[in-house]
Amino acid sequence: MSRRAFAFRDGRLHADQVPLETIVAGTGTPCWVYAARTMRERLGEFRSAFGGTPNLVCYALKANGNLAVVRTLAAEGAGADIVSGGELERALAAGVPPSRIVFSGIGKSAAEMALALDAGIGQFNVESVPELLALGEVAASRRRRAPVALRINPDVAADTHHKISTGRRHDKFGIASERAHEAFGLAARLAGIEVVGLHLHIGSQILDLAPFEDAYARGVDLIRGLRDAGIAIRRLDLGGGFGVPYRGEARLDLDRYAALVRRLTRGLDLELVFEPGRFLVAEAGVLVARVLYVKEGASRRCVVLDAGMNNLIRPALYDAWHEILPLHEPEEPGTTEAVDVVGPICESGDMFAHARDLPPLQAGDMVAFMEAGAYGAVMASDYNARPWAAEVLVDGRRHAVVRPRVEPRARFADEAIPEWLLPARLDGAAD
Numbered sequence: 252m253s254r255r256a257f258a259f260r261d262g263r264l265h266a267d268q269v270p271l272e273t274i275v276a277g278t279g280t281p282c283w284v285y286a287a288r289t290m291r292e293r294l295g296e297f298r299s300a301f302g303g304t305p306n307l308v309c310y311a312l313k314a315n316g317n318l319a320v321v322r323t324l325a326a327e328g329a330g331a332d333i334v335s336g337g338e339l340e341r342a343l344a345a346g347v348p349p350s351r352i353v354f355s356g357i358g359k360s361a362a363e364m365a366l367a368l369d370a371g372i373g374q375f376n377v378e379s380v381p382e383l384l385a386l387g388e389v390a391a392s393r394r395r396r397a398p399v400a401l402r403i404n405p406d407v408a409a410d411t412h413h414k415i416s417t418g419r420r421h422d423k424f425g426i427a428s429e430r431a432h433e434a435f436g437l438a439a440r441l442a443g444i445e446v447v448g449l450h451l452h453i454g455s456q457i458l459d460l461a462p463f464e465d466a467y468a469r470g471v472d473l474i475r476g477l478r479d480a481g482i483a484i485r486r487l488d489l490g491g492g493f494g495v496p497y498r499g500e501a502r503l504d505l506d507r508y509a510a511l512v513r514r515l516t517r518g519l520d521l522e523l524v525f526e527p528g529r530f531l532v533a534e535a536g537v538l539v540a541r542v543l544y545v546k547e548g549a550s551r552r553c554v555v556l557d558a559g560m561n562n563l564i565r566p567a568l569y570d571a572w573h574e575i576l577p578l579h580e581p582e583e584p585g586t587t588e589a590v591d592v593v594g595p596i597c598e599s600g601d602m603f604a605h606a607r608d609l610p611p612l613q614a615g616d617m618v619a620f621m622e623a624g625a626y627g628a629v630m631a632s633d634y635n636a637r638p639w640a641a642e643v644l645v646d647g648r649r650h651a652v653v654r655p656r657v658e659p660r661a662r663f664a665d666e667a668i669p670e671w672l673l674p675a676r677l678d679g680a681a682d
Contacts, residue, residue: 256286281558289535300505311528319653321345332526336363390443400448452490536624559594581610
């Protein structure tokens with residue numbers, strides 16, 4: 252059930268058993284709050300759907316890389332799907348076993364490859380022939396063999412936003428399907444490469460099973476063809492992309508999804524790997540913000556918050572919808588007005604909601620952006636030199652700051668002014 256950990260109790264919005272207003276009293280606003288219980292439940296639901304089918308679930312750190320979030324999932328046995336050397340270091344710091352780490356992404360550098368090889372990660376998802384050759388050289392120079400799954404682009408369009416669709420022919424990801432046999436043949440001949448599997452990933456926020464079935468069926472056909480050609484494929488990495496209902500959409504039916512995967516892979520004796528990110532953490536997080544002003548506009552009121560696109564960029568970037576709830580239940584339920592909800596950033600695009608029906612709000616009130624645990628804090632910036640919002644983890648009655656608020660002065664403390672621009676030089680003649 253959506254948002255199990257976030258609910259009104261005694262008129263106040265809680266994160267698990269802790270009122271959100273209690274949390275932000277110690278952190279200020281804006282503030283991110285994550286519910287550990289929801290993360291565990293989502294991971295458990297995914298595993299339960301597959302029952303006794305052997306599989307490895309690698310949490311995609313790009314959704315939310317906070318160490319406490321990664322550790323919460325790692326403690327339940329999840330691995331990690333990473334896309335950079337920095338995320339590798341985060342996964343290791345959070346206690347993810349190297350053998351459960353999969354390195355995805357189209358732009359791995361030689362230094363990142365070496366870092367991952369030395370750590371002993373379980374799999375590289377290779378996205379191009381040049382990358383394959385580079386990885387082979389790095390591995391051979393270290394007298395190692397890199398375990399590789401080649402990512403094949405199946406030319407399947409997922410019904411999602413075009414900026415998060417990754418499996419179409421013209422997308423930048425993966426090796427074109429018509430070149431798959433050639434690429435696998437090359438990989439099998441390289442001394443520094445151990446071919447272990449096939450990787451597929453067609454996009455994010457997918458709620459319909461049809462594109463999954465189309466892409467997976469093409470992948471299974473390819474595996475059969477590769478085996479016929481003498482290339483042993485033992486692992487099928489089906490990526491992630493599992494959507495969540497931001498706006499009351501029907502949930503992805505995990506049981507039907509698992510049945511689909513079992514049917515397509517029956518008799519192939521494959522190890523299955525999955526890389527969910529959003530599915531595990533989106534509903535486990537909220538962003539709490541405070542109303543600064545309620546501005547009277549020409550056609551409707553404008554609610555100005557202290558959180559902006561520097562904190563949560565998804566609405567500006569993807570036209571994403573997040574439900575907005577006050578931290579206190581309205582005294583008169585059902586009384587709403589259409590308002591624009593905006594942030595303080597000097598950009599017209601810094602708008603969270605347009606003509607959104609909300610209960611009456613006034614300066615000082617606080618609101619929560621729901622389903623904000625994925626692609627929220629991890630995509631934040633200090634644009635306009637604004638503070639970096641704190642992050643808090645809640646687990647039952649306990650809560651802890653897992654990343655403190657960072658003020659602007661700390662963010663520019665490592666910057667330097669060249670000596671010729673220092674005040675003592677400015678009153679003299681130019682050199």
